[in-house]
Amino acid sequence: MGKEPTPQEIFGTFVNWKYDEHTWIITGLGGSLYMYLLEGENSALLIDTAYGLGDLKAYCEKLTDKPVFAADTHGHLDHSGGNGFFEKVYLHEDYRMDFEATRDDRLVDYGSLPFPDYQKVYLKEGDTIDLGGRVLGVFDISAHSNSSLAFLDASHRLLFCGDELESTQVLMYPIATDEAHPHDFPKKIARHKANMEKLLARGNDFDFCCPGHNGALLAKEYIEDFIGLDESILAGHPVVEEKLNHPYIEMDPIAPRLCRVRYKKASFFVLKEDLL
Numbered sequence: 001m002g003k004e005p006t007p008q009e010i011f012g013t014f015v016n017w018k019y020d021e022h023t024w025i026i027t028g029l030g031g032s033l034y035m036y037l038l039e040g041e042n043s044a045l046l047i048d049t050a051y052g053l054g055d056l057k058a059y060c061e062k063l064t065d066k067p068v069f070a071a072d073t074h075g076h077l078d079h080s081g082g083n084g085f086f087e088k089v090y091l092h093e094d095y096r097m098d099f100e101a102t103r104d105d106r107l108v109d110y111g112s113l114p115f116p117d118y119q120k121v122y123l124k125e126g127d128t129i130d131l132g133g134r135v136l137g138v139f140d141i142s143a144h145s146n147s148s149l150a151f152l153d154a155s156h157r158l159l160f161c162g163d164e165l166e167s168t169q170v171l172m173y174p175i176a177t178d179e180a181h182p183h184d185f186p187k188k189i190a191r192h193k194a195n196m197e198k199l200l201a202r203g204n205d206f207d208f209c210c211p212g213h214n215g216a217l218l219a220k221e222y223i224e225d226f227i228g229l230d231e232s233i234l235a236g237h238p239v240v241e242e243k244l245n246h247p248y249i250e251m252d253p254i255a256p257r258l259c260r261v262r263y264k265k266a267s268f269f270v271l272k273e274d275l276l
Contacts, residue, residue, distance in 0.1 A: 007107055012054025016063065022134070023156060024063055025216055028054070033078060034216050036160055038153065039064045040131025046070045047151060047160050048212060049082030049089075052108035057085040071129065073162025073212055074145040076175070077102040084113025090129060092140070092147035093122045094181070101176035123149055136160075139199065143192035144170050146181045152205060158217075159199065159206040164192070165226050166211035167218055169246065169260060172268040185274040186234065193230035196223050222265055229263035233275075239263065240275065 014035075016026040022039040028050050036047040037060050044066040049056055060068045071090035072080045075098030083089045103110070110116060123129075127138040129151070137152040141164050151160040163170060172192070174183035200223045208217035232238045238261040244250050249258065249269060259272050 008053050011051040011107065014050075014054060014056070014059055016059075019158075019217075020156065023158070025210075026056075026059070029078070032213055034210070034212055036210055037063060037068075038131060038134065038136070038156075039066055040134035042066065042130075042132030044068045045090075045129060045131055045136070046086075047210075048073055048079040048162070049085065051078055051104075052081030052084065052110060052113065054082070055085055056082050057114075066131075071123075071151065072147070072149070073151075073160065074142075074148040075099040075102075076145055076163070077104060079162065079212060081108060081110075082113075083118055084110055084116050086118055087115050088119040088121060090121045090123050092142070092149050093124070094142070095147040097178060097181065098145045098147045098176045139195075141195040141199070143188055143195055144172060146176055150199060152202060154205040157205070157207040158210055159202075159208070160210045161199070162212045164195065165209060165218075165222055165266070166213050167215040167222070167265070168213070169267045169269050170226075173254065173258060173271045173274075185270070189230050189233050193227055193234070196227045196230065199223055200227065225264040225266035229261065229266040229268065232263050233261060233268075233270075238275065241267075244269065 014026050014028050016024045018024055024037040026035040038045045044064045046060050046068060049070050057068055069088045070086040072095055075095030080099050123138045125140040129136040134155055139150040141150045142148040144163050148162050148164050177183050203220055210216050241260040244260055249255055257271055258269050261268050261270055
């Protein structure tokens with residue numbers, strides 16, 4: 001029987017492959033977590049920074065000779081924990097409450113990272129990030145989290161969408177809430193539907209969706225399936241599956257309160273009481 005893997009081996013080991021000459025897909029957490037390195041003429045951008053174990057900036061600097069900055073699709077720990085390796089990070093103004101709700105100081109001493117006070121560049125709907133000959137459009141698609149951003153790379157026909165749509169399930173139960181961001185399930189689902197419709201309206205500008213977990217690249221038709229899922233919930237007749245079929249979520253104390261709702265290829269994990 002082999003020895004148990006260390007946290008560094010679990011959370012800080014990465015592999016990569018090229019999508020094209022200036023785009024890399026980087027995976028962690030045994031292949032279930034995805035980051036993306038985009039190279040322009042002047043600089044390179046890493047979309048999402050994983051947990052903070054493993055120096056992703058140094059890893060990226062072996063792939064590109066351009067200066068590397070980072071952007072978060074949202075503030076949850078598995079997407080922003082490594083921000084402190086970068087001098088500058090592009091993010092949503094509400095990233096902090098999502099990070100604080102999911103941070104795990106047993107894994108990382110965030111204050112010990114090279115840039116604990118990294119420069120924060122707050123993005124909003126309609127902003128752009130220019131890497132030099134490669135411009136990303138920014139969309140606010142907050143629903144799963146309070147701080148979700150999508151990045152449209154029309155020149156390479158890719159949409160980076162974080163955790164708001166993926167090939168298995170999106171978590172739509174409360175993770176980070178406060179008075180300004182209460183858990184209001186119908187509003188969350190209506191917001192998700194509007195966000196998916198916004199992305200679908202730009203469908204002529206991209207060929208694939210690039211999520212944060214569980215498989216990349218994704219066909220655009222997933223967006224339509226998620227719209228169908230949102231509509232079925234709002235109409236009061238979603239297909240409900242009691243079995244979660246997710247070993248990690250099933251170990252979470254909240255698991256008995258959850259179910260899966262599905263429409264074609266799209267599914268959410270939601271609180272059972274939210275469907276009553």
